[in-house]
Amino acid sequence: MIILIAQFLLFYILSKFDFAIDFFSGFFEWKKSLHVFLFSKFRFSVGDLIYIILIMTIIYFLINLLITKKSRFLKYILVSANIFYFIYQCFWGMLYFQTPIIEKLDEKKITDSEIKALTIKYLNLCKTQREKLKEDKNGIFTVKNEDQLKTDILEQQKKLPILISQKASVSVSCIKPSLFDAFMNKTGILGYYNPFTSEAQYNPNIPSTQLPFTIAHELSHQLGYAREQEASFIAYLCGRDSQNPDLRYSAHLYALKSLIRAVSKSDIRFANNIISSFSEKMKNDRAYELKFNLSNEGLISDFFGASNDLFLKSNQQEGKISYSYFVNLLIIYEIQKKEPYYKYDSKNTNDEKKFIAPE
Structure with missing residues (x-):
């Protein structure tokens, strides 16, 4: 127990020094390539198997x-807790203290009109974009080719702006369906990353709007x-300019949902008007998402939601109920890139929109 407490103090102190953070970031890059090379050869999640063991x-102890x-x-x-914690911090935990992306962008105070x-x-x-996507017999959007989707994401990672990311993308796919997918349905967890094997896991059962x-x-x-x-935000950047229509739509839809949540805090009427303006196909997809979520609600999902929120806050993050950081990154990046957007005039009762470029 004393050693475990000493580890807490050690990594806390190391997190205050740039040289230590740079060291662990460099170590992660080396470990990432090695682990992906090794564990991509297995079709199942080795990390999940390690968790089970x-x-x-x-439990046996x-x-x-x-x-x-x-x-x-x-x-x-x-002893197990000490080993687990030490490996976790070396492999992953210290990366929470990397320079935030927002510090790489221009400072900008975000206004409600810009969010709208x-x-x-x-x-x-x-x-x-929704009009061009493949649907199932019930008119619900469905992903065309999951394997191609994974390949396209890795290709997009290689094209990330140097201003934002200088991290090396891996050349082979190492993302796999979770062995706990049935359990994930009940928790509200869509996916997770295993820092011990560098495998990325996802729930293959979630709606196709969320999957890419x-x-x-x-x-x-x-x-x-x-x-x-x-x-x-990195996932959004991979999707926004992708030639894969499924990935592009899913990324833009995530951005739209995040913006709606952000604007609903100050103007719920505007947020509801946006939702009611969804196309019929988007409304069908949204209804399917709500049905999926409602069918899996319960004490387990509430518990994991609260636990995840606590974990995020304990790791220098805002928690799941806040989308302001992503929205800030999104808006500042678009303005910095001189991306066009729609001007919103709150005085116009008809919500007239004019396509303009930000100054």
Whole structure:
């Protein structure tokens, strides 16, 4: 226990020094390439198998501790915790202290009118793009080719702006369906990254509207972005200019949802008007998403939602209820790139829109 506490203090102190963060970032790049090379050869998730073995071992120690009352089983648990924590911090934990992406962009105070303008832009983008996508017999969007999707995301990672990312993309796909997909349905978890094997996992059962972006998000973690909102921003960048229509639509739809959530805090009427302006095909997809979420609600999803929120906040992040960081990154990047957007005039009762370029 003393060693574990000492580790907490050690990594806390190291997180305050740039040279230490740079060291662990460089170590991650080396480890990432090696692990992806090794574990991409397995069709199943080796990381999930490690988790299963670890959990079963801890349960075995706990049962023996309760039955025999022998302190050696407590020692085994604490030794395991020390090893687990040390490897986690070396492989992944220190990456939460990398220079935030937002510090690489121009400083800009975001206004409600800019959020609304961008919301209108992405609404129109999504409506146009949705018309060209493949559907199932019920008129719900479905991903054409999952393997091609993964390949396209890796290719887009190589094209990320140097201003934003100088991390090396891997050349082979190492993202796999989770072995816990049935359980994930009940938790609300769409995907996760395993820092011990550098494998990215996703729930293959989620709606196709979420699937491409989720895969891109987890591959952004694999690229080396630990913060959730930054992984989402990198996934968005991979999708926004992709020639893969499924990926592009899913990324733009995620941006639209994030903007709607952000603007709803100050103007719920505007947010509801945007949702009601979805095309019929977008409304069908949204209804399917809501049905999927409602069918898997319960105590387990509430527990994991609260646990995930606490974890995010403990790792220099905002928690799942806040989308401001992603929205700030999105708007500042678009303005810095001189991207056109729709002007929103709050005085115009007809919500007239005019296509302009930001100054």
